[in-house]
Structures are given as structure tokens and as C-alpha cells.
Amino acid sequence: MPTLLRALLPPVTTALALQAAAGLPSIAAKSDRIYDLSGSLTFLAVGALSLYLPRLTGPVIPGVLSVLRGQGPTVLRHADWRQLVLTGAVAIWATRLGSYLFARVLQNGHDSRFDEIKHSPPKFAGAFFGQALWVSLCLSPVLLLNAVPPAVLSAAVPKLLLTDVLGLTIWAGGFACEVIADRQKSAWMKEKKEKLHDEEFMTRGLFSRSQFPNYFGEITLWTGIATVAAGILARTPVQLALGLSGGAGSILATTALSYVSPAFAALLLTKVSGIPLSEEKYNKRYGDRKDYQEWKKNTPKLIPRLW
Structure with a gap:
């Protein structure tokens, strides 16, 4: 095989x-x-x-x-x-x-x-x-x-690459974003049940910067993992160890297989089960509220300051 x-x-x-x-x-x-x-x-x-x-x-x-x-x-x-x-x-x-x-x-x-x-x-x-x-x-x-055999990695790849630092930093940022968003939402829900506020929907913390900061965090962390892997898999000895030619086509293939991870996460969360289902639920509940419409209009859907 x-x-x-x-x-x-x-x-x-x-x-x-x-x-x-x-x-x-x-x-x-x-x-x-x-x-x-x-x-x-x-x-x-x-x-x-x-x-x-x-x-x-x-x-x-x-x-x-x-x-x-x-x-x-x-x-x-x-x-x-x-x-x-x-x-x-x-x-x-x-x-x-x-x-x-x-x-x-x-x-x-x-x-x-x-x-x-x-x-x-x-x-x-x-x-x-x-x-x-x-x-x-x-x-x-x-x-x-x-x-990839560890012996190949130790012989062919430097101890630390720029893509290692970049990718792990991206992962850490995405993971932190997802964790903070979930904790902020949980704390908000708890306070609502305890009648400490009468807010109908979440607009605090990271939710003032992005409508779905937890989804942004998840896509980001997978991007970090893909970045680390792609930087290593592009090296010729690693390509050969995987049974590939090491040419441009093979490098493109392993890069694509690495970044299919965040791409699929983004597709799933923005087009299938994440944002579409949440938006449908929220629009039914709060669609006639002016403050909800203003929050949607003024807050980026996913990426802070961009989209």
C-alpha cells in the first residue's frame, strides 16, 4: 500500500x-x-x-x-x-x-x-x-x-521553521478567541437566568467585534495547524518519504491537502451548519427589533473589521 x-x-x-x-x-x-x-x-x-x-x-x-x-x-x-x-x-x-x-x-x-x-x-x-x-x-x-518517519524530519527539517512559529501563533490566537467567546456567552447566559440583566441577545465582549467570534476562532486555529504542516510537507525529503515526486505538483498537492482543513471548516461554519442555522434562529426571534438590526449592520459577521 x-x-x-x-x-x-x-x-x-x-x-x-x-x-x-x-x-x-x-x-x-x-x-x-x-x-x-x-x-x-x-x-x-x-x-x-x-x-x-x-x-x-x-x-x-x-x-x-x-x-x-x-x-x-x-x-x-x-x-x-x-x-x-x-x-x-x-x-x-x-x-x-x-x-x-x-x-x-x-x-x-x-x-x-x-x-x-x-x-x-x-x-x-x-x-x-x-x-x-x-x-x-x-x-x-x-x-x-x-x-512522515521521524528520522526524515530530524534529518531534513531544521529544528524550527518560520512556518512553525507563524502557525502555532495563529493556532494559539484562534484557540484563545474560541475559548473566550464561549466563556463570555456562557457567563452572559448564566447572568440572564439569574435575572442580572434583561438583554435578549449577546453583544458584549468579542461579540461586539464579530457576530460569531467562536466560529472565527475555530477557522483560525485550523489555519494555524495547516500552516505548520504545509511548511514541513513542502520539503523534498519529506515529499519523497510520502512516496511523492517532490516536484511543484506534489508540493501543491500537500499544501492543498493541508489547507483543505481550514477551508472545509470555513465552508461548514459559514454555509452549512454554523452561521446559517444561528442566523435563521436569531432572525426569527429578534428580526423585528431595531437594536438587533443595528447590531447586525454595525458588527462584522465573522472577521473583525472586515466581514
Whole structure:
């Protein structure tokens, strides 16, 4: 099996299998409670698997079974620091977001995004398939980077690149933006329930700079991860280790596979399930309010000061 295919196929298959395992009982019960939690757990599992599999020397399936039994290779000892940092960055993000969303759905009792489609098995199944696709595409730069033998990285890549510093800075900024926005929204909701204010919609803090600062943060952090990976994957020895030619076409391909991560996140959040669903809900509730219309008009939708 070609190196690139060996790196991508098992993690993608794992993402599909885990989402099927979470989706089947959820569809049967018409329950959306574990949807976001299952997505985060899939990110964690697929990210960890991508560290193990390239180090296996035998067939893939027995290797996966050995990992599940705790008999896999000593990954942490041999992996390059960038492989560990990017996989860890995804793990930190997935754990934080998954626990936040799971706590929210437990508190609310349901997720309003699925109020209609969870009663339609094909549509609800499509949501779980979409989540597997989301995991696979967003993780693509990490999967590619983890497929490179650490010995190649240590020999062919300097200890620190400009793209490392730039990418990790972008990730940190995006992660901070998402966390702060979620905490500000949670604090606002808590104060509203305690009748400490009578505001109908959130316009404080980061929400005075962007209508959806949490989505902006998420797209930004994936851009940071893609930047780190793309800078490394463009190097000729790394290209050859992945079974590629190292020419301009191959470099373009690995760069595109890296940046498909933030591109897909942006597509999902701005055109499919993020902003469109939220705007529809808010417009129904507050569309006739002058203060809401002024906030929408004067506040950038996603990118502060731009759009």
C-alpha cells in the first residue's frame, strides 16, 4: 500500500466506523445528546491512531488491534516534536470543545440544530456521516505530517521553521478567541437566568467585534495547524518519504491537502451548519427589533473589521 494511502485510509475508515457506532443508537433513540461528544472523541481517537500506524511494520488491521490492546510502538519516544505538538493541539481543542458542548446539551436537554432532522433517519445519518467527513478533512494536515518517519524530519527539517512559529501563533490566537467567546456567552447566559440583566441577545465582549467570534476562532486555529504542516510537507525529503515526486505538483498537492482543513471548516461554519442555522434562529426571534438590526449592520459577521 502506498505510504500516503496507508497514512490516510485507516484513520478515515476509523472516523467513519466510530461515527457509525455513535450514530446507529442515536438514530434509533432519536437522541442528539452524544453527537458533539462523539465528534470530539473521534478527533482524539483518529489523531492518536495517526501517530501509531505509520510506525507499524506489519499489516494494518493486526497493527490496529495491537494498538487497541496497548501493545503498539513507543510513539512518544520516537515522534518528531511537531507531530506531537500538532496532535496535542487537536486533542486540547477537541477535549475543550467537546466537554463544553456536551455540558451544554445536558443542561438544555437537546440540541436545537437537530430538532427536525433527528426524526428523519436518513437526514440524521447524514449528520453523523458529515461529522466523520469533518474529522477526516480537518485532520488531514495532521494525518499527513504524522505519516512522515521521524528520522526524515530530524534529518531534513531544521529544528524550527518560520512556518512553525507563524502557525502555532495563529493556532494559539484562534484557540484563545474560541475559548473566550464561549466563556463570555456562557457567563452572559448564566447572568440572564439569574435575572442580572434583561438583554435578549449577546453583544458584549468579542461579540461586539464579530457576530460569531467562536466560529472565527475555530477557522483560525485550523489555519494555524495547516500552516505548520504545509511548511514541513513542502520539503523534498519529506515529499519523497510520502512516496511523492517532490516536484511543484506534489508540493501543491500537500499544501492543498493541508489547507483543505481550514477551508472545509470555513465552508461548514459559514454555509452549512454554523452561521446559517444561528442566523435563521436569531432572525426569527429578534428580526423585528431595531437594536438587533443595528447590531447586525454595525458588527462584522465573522472577521473583525472586515466581514
